[in-house]
Each structure stands twice: as structure tokens, then as C-alpha cells.
Amino acid sequence: MIRPVTFDLDVLRSFVAGVELGSFGRAADRLGRSTSAVSAQLKKLEEQAGVPLLRKAGRGLALTDAGETMLAYARRLLELNDQASVAVRGTRLQGRVRLGLQEDFGEILLPQVLGQFARAHPQVRIEARVARNAELLERLAAGELDLALAWDHDATRPHGVRLAELPLCWIGPAVTDPAAPARDADGALPLVAFETPCLFRGRATEALDRAGIAWTSAFISPSLAGLWAAVSAGLG
DNA sequence: CACTCATAAGAAGAAGGCCC
């Protein structure tokens, strides 16, 4: 009779996290362990499985066929474990969530929605970080954030959930004739924009170039407040 | 050179056995 192996759920969590994050180093960061600890866990998992689950792929590791199979079972085991945990201990949320927000959302959501959430779930400690879009996505990929509310056009991003699709629009100072926006002395449209890298700035300049409209950077700011002030002052 | 993972040596803590 073959004696079944009992897999360690902590090891499976490291395994799944490493595959999902695309790096076992990042998985170690997220799980609060060293990379060597995760490496040892993977070694133990392969010993238990009796077959290689990972193979070298460039700098990183990739799943073998057995690894793919193990990943599917690991996800099911962890999901079942988490369901059991909630069923036994109740649904009261607790723990720490590292949340990233842009200034746009931070101004509105931090005092209102996050305040409501904090009152409803006092056991949850929210560490909110307000930063530029690119920085949020970088920190999310690096495992420094658990969750981020950000602009993105990459529909293939793992674990990304599209919350809304919003049309872009131009914002400028009130003009008497909207068809004849203000131009500078050279006839170029003065732009007020975030400093690079900025998703919207690229889209805006591409649209202007396509339309054959000359433009110039009139005001560059790292902050949203700076942009609003510049537009209100009629700088662009 | 930076990044990623592997390995070695040692530390810390839990578990079990033994003795009083």
C-alpha cells in the first residue's frame, strides 16, 4: 500500500505565490520570509512530490508538467483551507492590508470609503500609500503592496480586476469659444501634464500628433494639486 | 553589474524522552 504524502500548506502557499508573482524572491518578500527559506520549502515540496516541479528558465524558474499539476491542486487545497478557516473562525476580517491609491482616488476615497471600512472592520489595519500610477504598479509587482487602485490598459495583468472603463477628456480653463482654445505665441497648444512616466500624457500627445496639432509643455508637475492650480490659472 | 535562486553554517523553538 502506498502511503500518501501530507503536503505542508505553508509550503504550497509559497509555491503558489512564487508562480503567481513570477519570482520566488518576491513571494518570499510577500510572505515575510527570506528567499533561502522559500528555496528550502520548494526543495522539500519536490522531495515530497518525488518529481521535479520546477526547472530553470533563464534567471528564474518555470513549472514542469508535474509542477502545473501540483499548482492546480495547491490552489484547490489552499482555497479549501481558507474556506475552512473562515467557516470555523467566522468572517470577521483581521490583519494588515497595504493599499496603493493615486492622488485622484486618495483625495476622495481615503477620508470617505476607507473611513467607513475602518469603522466596519477595526481589526484590519490599512496601510495606504498615495503615489503615481507607475510607482503603484511597480510596488504591486514587487510585492510591496497587496492591492492597488490604478489606471491600466493591460487586460492580461495577473489578478487584475477591471473596475471601470472611463473615457479620457480634455480639461482646460473656461474659454468663450471652445472651438478656438488658447494657443501660445507660436500657435502651439500649451499642455499641463504630469511629469513622465504618465499614461495620460502619452495618450494626449499621441492624439495631438495624430490630429496635427502643435503642442508645447507649458507646465509639468509631479502632483495633482499642481496640475489643478496650473489649469485654474489658465496656463494650459 | 544586477538579479534570482541555491547552499552552508548556525540559531531558535518545539517536541519527545528520561529522571526526580
Add this chain to the structure above:
DNA sequence: GGGCCTTCTTCTTATGAGTG
């Protein structure tokens, strides 16, 4: 039951190897 010792497991830091 409590104290002591040993063993085992898992972790850490430091370092090395391989890769782009």
C-alpha cells in the same frame, strides 16, 4: 508535574553560481 537534555524542523545571514 517540572526540569533537563537531545533531536528535529525551520528559520536566518552570508555567500556563491548562473544568467541577461
